[in-house]
Amino acid sequence: MIATRAALAAPGALFAALKPPLGDSLAMVEADRCLECGGPAAPAPCVAACPAGIDVPGFIHAITLGDAIAAAETIFAENLLGGSCARVCPAEELCEGACVLDKEGRRPVEIARLQRYAIDRAFARGVKVRTPAAPNGRRVAVIGAGPAGLVCAGELAILGYAVTVYDARPDYGGLIRYAIAPYRQVREPLPEEVARIASLGVELRMGLAVDSPARLRNVEREVDAVFLGVGLGDDVGVRYPGDALPGVWNSLPFIEAIKLGRSPRVGARVVVIGGGNTAIDVAREALRLGAGEVTIVYRRGEAEMPAYPHEVAEARAEGVQFRWLTNPLRFLGNGRLDRVECQRMQLGPPDQGGRRRPEPVPASEFVLFADTAVKALGQQRRTELLGWIEGLETDRGLIVIDAATGQSTHPKYFAGGDAVNGGDTVVAAVRSAKIAARGIHRYLSGAGAVA
């Protein structure tokens, strides 16, 4: 959904959802559009496309019967963060992109909005999520209260484990809480979801950093297995001259400031550096913060942008401008940023990864005026914590796991989420956490030996 210029400037636009919630009758009409595909051998395309494996036609069928609680139970059966995912999933790339109606050239069923509808209604009626098994006397520690950690903890609690989640931050949710664009999700429904995960018997220890080898040993000593859902670190440290000028931001602190209610004053002109989904998010947030001119600067071309094409299109329709094949050289200003010196690039031969390497065009320097510049170049990989675990194999800073069980090369440690995949969707973290929970269960219950 594209916001008009006027709507973008309206008060509250920053937190206004891109897709407003559905009411009862609209939800039912939308649910009725679903053909409820899916046979015994070939699942519905939306289900096959969902990393969490939610029975989409099943929950939509429940909505057509007016039973939002049954719909929510169907969603939670596969995804304990179904409410958050309904808001943050790139559904256009997943379930909705796979919908048979889309293949017919029609508008796909709005699965994400229907999922949000079901869960909002169910939460309003105080529905429980799932029923835990009797305690089995075993303990698991989860490090990181992001989506991977929360889901792994919940799934293990349902299997009867006593689970403690540790996170250095004061609030749970990881990047959902601190880095997902506010027009997708600010905080709700995380508190409702986490309250239900806690009610399964999960203990959350927020503000408790596992930040030294001794602390990690203390955590590990008390438990039978550890799940590492530690995600990635700060923004990558790409340095430019003039970085320290006020007005120059890294993407994570920029978004976090907005989400914690301390929105930066961005001024009239904003330059965003990067070509990923975070760059797009920051640019759209800048428009909502009142910037008149927002430009994304990316050193490769549009085709090479890692951002989802539908989000690039939405950003452009909202007025974000793009400078492809452009690289920043330095930030300039007198005591405060006022311009960014850039250079034009051209694509040279492909690098090892197969992407064509951008090369500077000689004598092509030019200046973009900017009151604010935000570097959205990706997150660093973690090395510190991972170095403390003996025998834990990593590949370029990412934890190496068995894809079928989530087990790392240290048998007591399992992992999932961004710390393994290098940065992917919330729902990908949910999937990896479910796999690891089952892997931990098999490892600790001896049901089937884990190699």
Add this chain to the structure above:
Amino acid sequence: MKPALERYTQGAWALIVNRRWCKGCNLCVAACPSRILALDEMELVHVIDISKCVFCGLCAVRCPDFVFILERLNGKQRRTVPAPLGEG
């Protein structure tokens, strides 16, 4: 030559194709998202691979001649969940 009435099954589910009513207009072939319908040498529709059928019913919706009938259990048990994650 294929029979006039074909019953393709996937578990307890079935797609029934009444080929006597088919006039070879190709609408269903174009509509099928799984691309498992084709016209045979008689220019009558048949199912190439029922294991890929997602039972969306678009063939039945699009067919002007009521060639297709989908049979499936109704209610909650009608669905099967996809294969578990991992080896689970």
